Structure formats: structure tokens, C-alpha cells
Amino acid sequence: MPRSLIVFGTACGIPRPPPIFYAHGAPDDHHRLIVLLADRVQDVVGREDDAVRVCRDRRTVWSDRLAAFQRALESGRDHSKEPYTFGIADLDVLAAPDQGNWDERAVFKERQDFYRVLLRAIDRSGWVVVRPDPSEPVSNQLDELDVDSTIADAPAGPAGLPPEMLGLLAPDLRPVAAWLHRIRALSPERLDDIVEEVSDVGEHLLNLAYDALPRRARDAGKLLSAVRQPQRVNHSLGQFAIGDGEPGPTSLPQAAVDALRDAGFLQPHLDGSPSMLRMPRRVRVLLEGQAALSLPGETREVHARLANALEPSVLLETRLETPFHALRSGDVETAKRTAFFSGDLRDFAARLSRRADGRPEDWAHAAALFQYLIDTFDPKDAFAHEYLGYNLARSAGTREKERVLRAYELAHRYANEKNPLYHGRLVGFRAELGQDIVADFDRGMRVYSNGRSSAVAYFAEAVFNGLARGQRDETRARLFQKWGPTLKRLAPRVTPS
Amino acid sequence: MGPDAEATRSEGDAVVTELFGDDLPRPDGRRLFLVVDSCHSGGVNLPHGLLDHLGVKKIDLLVLSHPDLDHVRGFARLARERAPTEIWRYPLGSGVRDFAAELLRRRPGDERLFDLRDALDAIDEHREEHGESTDASFDRSWVGSGYDVRCIAPTPWDVERANKLLKHCTEYIVGERRRISRRFERFLSGDVSLGDAPNVLSVALAVRWGDVRIVLGGDVERGCAKPFSGWKGVLRLLDKPGRSRGALVQSVAAVKVAHHGSVGAFHAPAWERHAKADGSTIAMMTPFQSKLPAPPVLRWLKEHTGRLAISHVAPEAERRARDGGWAGTHSGKLAATAAPCIVGIFSADGAVSLLHGGQGSLFQSSGIRDKRDLRATP
Numbered sequence: 001m002p003r004s005l006i007v008f009g010t011a012c013g014i015p016r017p018p019p020i021f022y023a024h025g026a027p028d029d030h031h032r033l034i035v036l037l038a039d040r041v042q043d044v045v046g047r048e049d050d051a052v053r054v055c056r057d058r059r060t061v062w063s064d065r066l067a068a069f070q071r072a073l074e075s076g077r078d079h080s081k082e083p084y085t086f087g088i089a090d091l092d093v094l095a096a097p098d099q100g101n102w103d104e105r106a107v108f109k110e111r112q113d114f115y116r117v118l119l120r121a122i123d124r125s126g127w128v129v130v131r132p133d134p135s136e137p138v139s140n141q142l143d144e145l146d147v148d149s150t151i152a153d154a155p156a157g158p159a160g161l162p163p164e165m166l167g168l169l170a171p172d173l174r175p176v177a178a179w180l181h182r183i184r185a186l187s188p189e190r191l192d193d194i195v196e197e198v199s200d201v202g203e204h205l206l207n208l209a210y211d212a213l214p215r216r217a218r219d220a221g222k223l224l225s226a227v228r229q230p231q232r233v234n235h236s237l238g239q240f241a242i243g244d245g246e247p248g249p250t251s252l253p254q255a256a257v258d259a260l261r262d263a264g265f266l267q268p269h270l271d272g273s274p275s276m277l278r279m280p281r282r283v284r285v286l287l288e289g290q291a292a293l294s295l296p297g298e299t300r301e302v303h304a305r306l307a308n309a310l311e312p313s314v315l316l317e318t319r320l321e322t323p324f325h326a327l328r329s330g331d332v333e334t335a336k337r338t339a340f341f342s343g344d345l346r347d348f349a350a351r352l353s354r355r356a357d358g359r360p361e362d363w364a365h366a367a368a369l370f371q372y373l374i375d376t377f378d379p380k381d382a383f384a385h386e387y388l389g390y391n392l393a394r395s396a397g398t399r400e401k402e403r404v405l406r407a408y409e410l411a412h413r414y415a416n417e418k419n420p421l422y423h424g425r426l427v428g429f430r431a432e433l434g435q436d437i438v439a440d441f442d443r444g445m446r447v448y449s450n451g452r453s454s455a456v457a458y459f460a461e462a463v464f465n466g467l468a469r470g471q472r473d474e475t476r477a478r479l480f481q482k483w484g485p486t487l488k489r490l491a492p493r494v495t496p497s
Numbered sequence: 498m499g500p501d502a503e504a505t506r507s508e509g510d511a512v513v514t515e516l517f518g519d520d521l522p523r524p525d526g527r528r529l530f531l532v533v534d535s536c537h538s539g540g541v542n543l544p545h546g547l548l549d550h551l552g553v554k555k556i557d558l559l560v561l562s563h564p565d566l567d568h569v570r571g572f573a574r575l576a577r578e579r580a581p582t583e584i585w586r587y588p589l590g591s592g593v594r595d596f597a598a599e600l601l602r603r604r605p606g607d608e609r610l611f612d613l614r615d616a617l618d619a620i621d622e623h624r625e626e627h628g629e630s631t632d633a634s635f636d637r638s639w640v641g642s643g644y645d646v647r648c649i650a651p652t653p654w655d656v657e658r659a660n661k662l663l664k665h666c667t668e669y670i671v672g673e674r675r676r677i678s679r680r681f682e683r684f685l686s687g688d689v690s691l692g693d694a695p696n697v698l699s700v701a702l703a704v705r706w707g708d709v710r711i712v713l714g715g716d717v718e719r720g721c722a723k724p725f726s727g728w729k730g731v732l733r734l735l736d737k738p739g740r741s742r743g744a745l746v747q748s749v750a751a752v753k754v755a756h757h758g759s760v761g762a763f764h765a766p767a768w769e770r771h772a773k774a775d776g777s778t779i780a781m782m783t784p785f786q787s788k789l790p791a792p793p794v795l796r797w798l799k800e801h802t803g804r805l806a807i808s809h810v811a812p813e814a815e816r817r818a819r820d821g822g823w824a825g826t827h828s829g830k831l832a833a834t835a836a837p838c839i840v841g842i843f844s845a846d847g848a849v850s851l852l853h854g855g856q857g858s859l860f861q862s863s864g865i866r867d868k869r870d871l872r873a874t875p
Contacts, residue, residue: 185632190653193635193734197654197725204657211591212630215621218591294595 002083004127006142006149009171011087011130012272018128020087020271021317023094024228025281027107028343030094030114032320034069035340037086039316041076044085049075058340061380062110070117077126085126089270090281091118092135102421102458106383106414107346122147130270132172133202133282168195172280173202175264176209185212206286209263217259220247221283222291224260226302226328229321230269230278237277239309249301304329311338332369342377345369346384353391360395367391386411386422393429404429420448420459427459428466431475437463441479449486456490464494473497509536509567510783511544512713512753515551516644516706520844523643523706528553531646531704533560533713534568535575535616538837542571547838548579556581558639558646561616562715563587563699566609567785569616576619584623585633585648587698588656592663593617633700635734636742643707647745650701650717652734654725659697696756701731703745709843712746712771714755719764728755728764746770750849751779751841754798758782758790768801776803779851781839783808790814795821799862806851809837810858823860829853 011017021036023029038055042048052075054060054068076085094115096108122129123145131138142149169177180186185208198204210218224231224240231238241251260266265283269276279287291299307325310318311334319338326334327348339345353366370388374381389407392400408426415422423444431437441463448455460483467476480487480496487494514531517523530553535544548556559581562568576584594617601610624631634656637648651659699715720727735742752771756762772778780798782790784807798805799822807814815825831840835855842850851859 183630185630185634187636189740190634190636193737194653197652197730198657200657203660204653207589207592207656207660208632208634211588212632213591214625215591215618216625290592290595294598 001077001080001085001125002148003125004122004129004145004147005084006147007128007130008134008150009130009132010268010270010272011128012268014084014128016082016084017271018082018084018087020089020128020130020269022229022270022278023088023090025090025093025285026228026324026343027347028324028341030111031341031343033088034065034114035320036317037076038069038072040086041072044076044082045079051075056340058377059379061378062113063380065378066113066117069114070121073117073121077121077124080126084128086121087128087130087271088118089130090132091129092131092133092138093281094118095135095138095141102419102455104383105419106381106386119145132270132280133170168201169205170202172267172282173205173264175267176205176283177264179263180205180209180212183212185209202282203286206282209265210286210290213263213265214256214259216247216253217256217263217265218287218290219295220252220256221260221265221279221287222295223247223249223252223298223302224266224279225284225287225291226299226306226325227279228284228324229317230273230276233275233277239306249298249305300329304331307331307334336372336376339376342373342381342384346373346381349373350383350387353387353394363391363395367395380414382411382414382419382422385414386419386425389429390425398433401429401433405433420444420455421462424459424462425466428463428469431463431466431472432470434470434472437466438475438479442482445483445486449490453490456486457493460487460491460494509538509543509570510534510716510757510785511536511568513544513547514704514711514713516704518842520842521707521709525642529557529641529644529706530555531558531560531702532556532575532579532581533700533702533715534562535570535572536567537570541836542574543836543838545571545574545578546836550833553579555579558583558585560585560633560700560702561587561590561620562701563695564590564593564613565695565716566613568716570609570612572616573612573619576616576623581623583627583629583639584620584631585637585700586617586620586631587700588632588634588651589659589663589698590617590620590631592660594621596663596666645703645705645745647703647742648700649703649712649735649742649745650715650728650731651698652725652727652730654723654730655697655720655727658721658726659694662694662697696762699756701755703742705745707845708847710745710747710749711751711753712749713753714762715753716756716762718756718759718762728762728767732767732770743770748773749778750843751781754780754782754790754794756789757785758794758798759785760791760793763794763797765797765801768798772801776801777849778802779804779806779841779849781806781808781841784811784814787811787813790817792817792821795823799823803862804851805860805862806839806841806853807858807860808839808854809856815858818858818860823862826859826861829859830855 005014011020019040021033023033034055038052042052051068051072055065055072094111096111119141121127166174177186194204195201227238236242237252237257242254242257243251244253247253247256266277266279268274269278303325307322307329310325311322313319320340322338323335323344326338327344335345349366349369352362355362367388370384370391373384374388385407389404389411392407393404408429411422412426417423427437427440427444444459445456448459464476477496512533516529516531532544535542537543556575556579559575561572594614597610597614597617601607601614604610620631633648635648635650635652639646696716696718699717701715701717702713704711704713718727720729724730724733735746747770749771780802782805784790795818805823829852831852831854837856838854839857840852853859
């Protein structure tokens with residue numbers, strides 16, 4: 001089996017390419033890709049082996065799922081008769097830039113674990129990795145692996161732009177730059193100015209192109225940004241009919257679709273299929289944001305239609321999109337019914353609890369969703385337990401003290417007792433209940449003040465908030481007196497009263 | 498106010514420029530009209546009225562410099578009724594259009610927001626009909642025989658800066674829904690000011706016809722500490738090796754003073770370029786409420802030029818100008834109009850006649866005759 005192949009551009013020049021699965025930069029990426037790649041293993045092996053079954057089981061604990069995923073990839077590679085077994089597009093977006101704050105650390109760690117497993121598998125051979133928008137950190141990581149690289153069929157470069165400037169642009173952006181050049185909105189001199197002055201050249205060019213598109217093309221693009229997967233073109237574009245008139249949730253004007261293709265906002269599928277169009281990730285991010293501002297109702301309608309239309313699909317990749325669309329249309333029940341994994345629902349529930357703005361019904365709703373996630377998916381999901389406790393505490397207070405306490409305890413335990421926020425909330429809630437927490441606080445401060453400085457702030461603030469809610473003024477003053485210099489330095493928002 | 502006129506009208510800010518004319522005719526005799534922004538006074542669309550007065554049905558180039566509403570009112574009418582050949586719009590206008598749509602959903606009766614969205618819609622309609630790009634990024638040009646209009650601001654760096662500001666005005670909530678951020682809510686409720694943030698996007702133009710050169714400064718600010726920002730960034734880009742654009746803003750006949758003469762928009766090195774050594778460059782200014790022009794700017798301008806024209810002079814502004822060392826002149830009043838406007842007529846021999854409407858005023862000072870006399874200004 002040949003070494004894995006890293007492709008800049010599209011995979012259309014590669015003989016017998018494997019199915020290419022996309023990362024979208026979405027919270028469900030790692031969960032979704034595990035299901036899709038496990039399904040690919042089943043196709044290669046010809047049966048559902050144990051590792052594949054574990055990967056696809058909703059109730060699998062994350063650590064078990066990841067271990068099974070590694071075994072499944074090995075199995076698929078061993079059984080494959082093709083030069084390349086697996087294909088992934090936009091690996092770069094899976095590499096988390098940092099660890100995230102302590103609040104989201106558990107979710108970031110999942111993504112990082114998944115990414116590391118992928119890198120090891122790629123190092124061992126059998127992968128085609130298509131990089132339409134490469135990033136430097138990932139390039140550096142891939143340089144360390146035993147892989148081949150090729151620049152294969154990068155989308156047409158902008159005629160007239162110097163090659164050295166072309167090289168500065170990601171393959172996904174080249175058609176956009178080419179169009180800007182054709183309409184005289186981008187000259188070599190202007191690109192030179194942009195590259196010199198702007199920190200994100202790609203975003204700048206996309207904004208220029210968005211600005212230059214006709215209104216109907218912009219609106220059509222906003223509606224299409226609801227769709228993540230490549231779409232078949234056949235007198236229609238996926239679920240959208242192509243006709244005349246204004247862009248709407250069911251139909252798009254031909255001229256608008258043509259304009260989006262011209263501008264590079266719609267490009268061919270990265271596997272080279274001529275009958276499939278995709279929206280490059282960064283284009284989708286831009287248009288999705290603009291759609292949320294200017295076409296929120298229409299976008300919601302698109303999501304609702306797609307949730308209904310995709311649920312019965314025979315294609316797994318398509319069916320997996322159902323809960324994504326259902327949640328964006330506000331249909332939580334359909335999302336719960338159709339979810340293969342917890343990623344989307346977990347993200348939705350977290351946003352709901354952050355949005356709450358003091359509304360107990362939102363906290364209660366979020367708590368119910370986190371309880372559902374724990375019961376239905378990963379029972380050792382530290383993030384879900386933490387947020388269950390947090391939302392229960394906000395919605396029901398001490399009326400549900402046993403459940404809150406249990407949730408905080410489990411979150412702390414499943415985070416390997418290493419997350420200062422989870423720990424702080426547990427100790428803080430115990431303080432609110434009137435329990436003696438002084439020894440626990442002292443222990444936590446000793447541990448966290450030796451590690452990352454932000455850990456002290458997360459831990460101490462959570463504990464002091466609990467003391468304040470429990471009106472434990474004396475304990476608060478005592479702890480502040482004892483740890484004052486450390487708190488003033490590392491947790492300046494903590495006050496003695 | 499004749500066919501050779503450049504007229505700047507205040508209460509808001511709009512500039513109507515006729516390139517060529519009787520005093521400096523174009524070989525084919527055609528009249529070319531450039532209009533930047535639009536404003537209202539007492540329910541009257543001032544540039545529209547001026548064009549009517551001049552008998553002009555068609556604008557050749559119509560420019561919307563930035564999304565501040567004192568530059569937008571009535572723009573949609575100019576775009577729809579004056580058959581512009583080209584329209585240019587500041588960068589990120591489509592994003593601002595989306596933003597205005599969300600704001601209007603929240604405040605459906607807001608006339609100013611409606612004007613902004615209407616202007617942007619009118620530009621979109623023109624774009625759909627004519628297929629021409631409306632982009633007004635740095636170095637966009639409109640060039641013909643004997644004339645040249647070139648976009649000299651905003652810089653790419655400022656466009657990125659404005660994009661970041663725009664992003665900060667929104668935040669994502671459940672289900673990827675984007676909404677106005679709390680910070681921007683406070684602006685809407687009047688608790689905080691948006692400041693001069695929209696000016697970051699402002700277009701400025703260098704205009705030349707025959708031997709006449711003028712600079713229309715929009716609301717471009719001096720810029721932040723970065724060398725790529727505001728007027729600093731503009732000069733830097735114009736001076737880039739191999740571009741030879743610096744002459745566009747050198748020793749010009751007139752400057753529409755940026756941002757109504759605010760302190761933050763005054764950049765002495767730019768004025769050192771603009772000003773002719775004999776002090777004859779005309780500083781043309783539109784006031785804003787009772788705050789602008791700012792007294793220090795009136796003083797600093799005097800160190801670069803001896804001629805000042807203000808389109809609408811209230812007693813307070815008059816006193817401020819005199820305190821700044823400017824002396825009013827009593828000549829050049831246009832009998833035909835009481836409107837807040839000033840007019841410059843540029844002749845082929847280099848002479849410039851200045852006129853003012855009923856609410857405008859002209860000032861002069863001993864001016865500078867020798868650049869070595871320049872004192873340090875910010």
C-alpha cells in the first residue's frame with residue numbers, strides 16, 4: 001500500500017480515489033467523521049466488525065469510541081485492495097488552534113484526540129488528504145509524517161496574476177481571486193497591497209468578492225450556505241430547484257447560481273465529480289453569518305425543509321445531516337430522534353444555557369437536553385455532566401441539590417479531576433449548601449497555583465460565587481485573608497465581600 | 498454657480514464636481530459630472546436641486562463614500578433618477594446592507610436606517626442592471642481623455658479593521674442565529690457612541706481634469722497607530738515604489754476637508770502635500786452640528802493655506818474661524834441661492850473663483866508663502 005498522499009487542490013487527478021469525507025469546522029466534525037469512516041471500513045471489510053459496531057453505537061463512551069476507531073482504521077487498511085482506502089478533505093480545520101478555555105476543555109480534548117488518531121493513521125499509509133485551504137501549523141505537522149505530497153489540479157489560477165502571488169492563495173481562494181481579477185476588482189498591485197497590510201488575505205478577498213456579487217447571487221449564496229455537503233447539479237442544485245425569479249427556500253435563479261460559480265463561491269466536489277458542487281468552507285462561514293443577519297426566516301425554512309427531506313435518505317452521509325438541519329430550524333425533537341452522535345445537540349444545549357440571560361425556562365430546557373445526552377449517548381461525558389449541574393443549579397437551585405451535586409461530582413471525576421472550573425463549581429455548590437469546604441479549597445489552590453495561571457481564577461471564582469450565593473461571608477473573608485496575595489495576582493475578580 | 502462649478506453643500510455632506518466646463522473645455526465639449534454622497538436640508542435633496550439648477554440629467558460617476566447617515570440621505574434618489582453611468586460604493590457595503598436589514602427589523606420606523614438600506618438597494622439595482630462592479634477600493638479608477646478620478650482611501654488595512662468592527666457588532670447565539678451584540682445594543686439605546694467607526698471605511702478621491710487637481714477627503718481620519726491606517730496609510734500607499742501616485746495629492750487646487758474639519762481627521766503631512774507653496778489651495782469645509790470644524794483644525798489649516806470656504810456658517814463657527822486667525826471676505830455671494838453651499842470655478846489659466854450660497858462664507862488669511870514657515874502640527 002502506498003504512502004498517504006497529501007493533495008493541495010482537488011483529488012480529481014488521482015486514479016481510483018477513495019470516497020472523500022469533509023471536515024466542516026463544526027462541533028460535530030469528529031463524531032460525524034468517525035461514523036462515516038467506520039462505515040467506509042465496513043464497505044472495505046465487507047461486514048460490520050466489532051470495532052465498527054462500537055464506533056456506530058450511540059451509547060459508546062468517547063474513550064472507547066476512539067479506541068475502536070483506531071482498530072477500525074487498521075482493519076480497513078489491512079483489508080483494502082485499493083491504493084488508497086480513506087479520503088478526508090480540509091483536515092486543517094480539525095486542528096484546534098489551542099486548548100480552549102477551561103469551560104470547553106473537554107470538548108476541545110475530544111477533537112484533539114481525534115485529530116491525533118487521524119495523523120497517526122495517515123502516517124501509516126492508505127489516505128488521500130485533500131487540503132483546499134492549508135494552514136501553516138498543519139503543514140508543519142504533516143511535514144513530520146511519512147507521506148507524499150502533490151499539487152494536483154489546483155483550481156484555475158487567475159490569469160494575469162504573477163505566479164508568486166498565486167502561491168500565496170489557498171486553492172479554494174484561487175477561483176475567487178481569478179474572478180475578482182476578471183471583473184477588474186483585483187490587480188497584482190492591489191493584491192500586493194492586501195498581502196502586505198492585511199492579516200487574513202483569504203477573508204479580505206472573500207469580502208471583496210461578496211461585495212462585488214449581484215444581490216440575488218448574494219441571497220442565493222446565503223440560502224445555499226445552509227448546506228454543508230457537496231450537492232448534485234441536475235437541473236437543480238441538491239434540494240433547490242433552479243428557475244427564475246427571486247432566490248427562496250425552495251428555488252434559486254439560474255443566473256444567481258451561475259454568478260456564484262463564476263465567483264468561485266461554488267466549486268466542484270474535491271473528488272473531481274463534475275456533477276457535484278460544493279461551497280468552500282470559508283465561503284460558507286461568511287455567507288452563513290450574513291444569512292443569519294439578513295435572511296434569518298428564509299434560512300430557517302431551508303433547514304426545516306432539508307431536515308424533512310434528508311431523514312429518509314439511503315446515503316448515510318446525507319442522513320447524518322438531518323439533526324444538523326433540524327436544530328437550526330428549531331426542531332429539537334427531530335434532532336433527538338435522528339442523531340447518531342451527541343456533538344450537535346451538545347453544542348446546541350451549551351449555546352442555550354449561555355444564552356439564557358437569566359431565563360429559568362432556558363436553563364431548565366438546557367438541563368433536560370444534557371440529561372438526555374447523558375442517558376442516550378456518552379454516560380461519561382464530563383462536559384454534559386458539568387452543564388447539567390450548572391443548568392439545574394440555575395433553574396431549580398437547591399431544590400434539586402442532590403442531582404446538582406451528583407452532576408458536578410461526575411463532571412469532576414470524568415475530567416480526571418483536572419479541570420479547575422468543574423472542580424470549583426463542585427466546591428462552590430457545596431459551599432452554597434453550607435458544607436465545610438475550606439480544606440477542599442486549600443487543596444485546590446495548592447494544586448492549581450502550581451499549574452496554568454488561569455486555572456486559579458476559574459477555580460477560585462467558582463468557589464467564591466458559591467460562597468456568595470450561600471451567604472457564607474465569614475468563610476469568604478477567611479479564605480481571602482489566607483490566599484489574598486495569590487488571589488490578587490491570579491484571580492483579581494475575586495473579592496473578600 | 499455655473500456649469501464649471503464645484504459646489505459643496507452642508508448639513509450633511511455632498512460634493513458635486515463638474516470636470517471641464519466653459520473655462521476649461523473638454524475637446525468633445527461633453528460635460529462630466531462626479532457626485533460624492535448626498536444630503537438634505539429642510540426636506541430638500543441638495544445635490545439633486547443643484548443638478549436641476551445646472552440642467553444636468555445624468556451623473557457620470559456617483560460615489561457613496563461611507564455609511565454615515567449624514568452622507569446618505571437622498572442618495573437612492575440620485576442613483577435611481579440621475580442615470581449614473583457608474584456607481585462606486587465604499588468596501589464592505591454588502592455586509593453593511595445585511596446589518597442594516599437586521600437593525601431595521603428591530604427598529605422598523607427608523608428613517609435614517611431606511612435611507613441607508615434604500616441607498617444600498619439602489620446601488621444593488623444599478624449593479625444588476627449594468628453589471629459594473631461598484632467596488633471603491635484603493636486605486637479604483639475612472640480614467641478618460643484628460644481626466645482621472647482615483648480612489649485613495651480606504652486602505653486594505655482599514656477595510657480589515659472595519660470588518661472586525663462590524664463583526665464585533667454581532668454575536669452568534671443558539672442555532673447559529675446571529676444577533677446584535679450587547680455592546681451594539683448599548684449604542685442603539687444611546688448609552689454609548691459608535692464614535693467615528695464608520696469613517697474607517699470612508700472613501701477619498703483624487704480628481705484631475707486638465708491641469709486641475711483636487712482632493713475629496715470624505716471622512717477619512719488620521720488613523721490609528723499603525724502605519725497602514727487612515728491618511729498615514731494613504732500617503733504610504735501612494736508613495737510605494739513603482740506606483741508614482743504621489744503627485745495625485747500634491748499641490749492641489751482644492752481639498753474637501755476630511756470629516757468636517759475634525760481634529761482626528763487632520764493629518765499635517767497630508768496637508769503639506771496638498772498645499773501649494775503660495776497658499777492658494779482652497780480648504781472647502783462642511784460643518785457638522787455645532788461641533789465641527791474644530792478650533793484647532795482652523796488654526797492648523799491656516800499654516801498650510803490662505804483660503805477657506807465653509808458651506809454653512811452659524812455665528813459660533815464664524816467666531817471660531819475669526820479666533821483661528823481667519824478674516825471673512827464679503828465677495829462672491831451667489832445671488833441665485835440661499836442654500837448652504839460653496840462653489841469653486843477653476844479656469845484653464847490656473848485661476849480659481851470662489852463663491853458661496855446664502856449660508857456659506859469665505860475666509861482668507863495672510864496665509865503662508867513659504868513652507869519653511871510651517872509650524873509643527875499633529
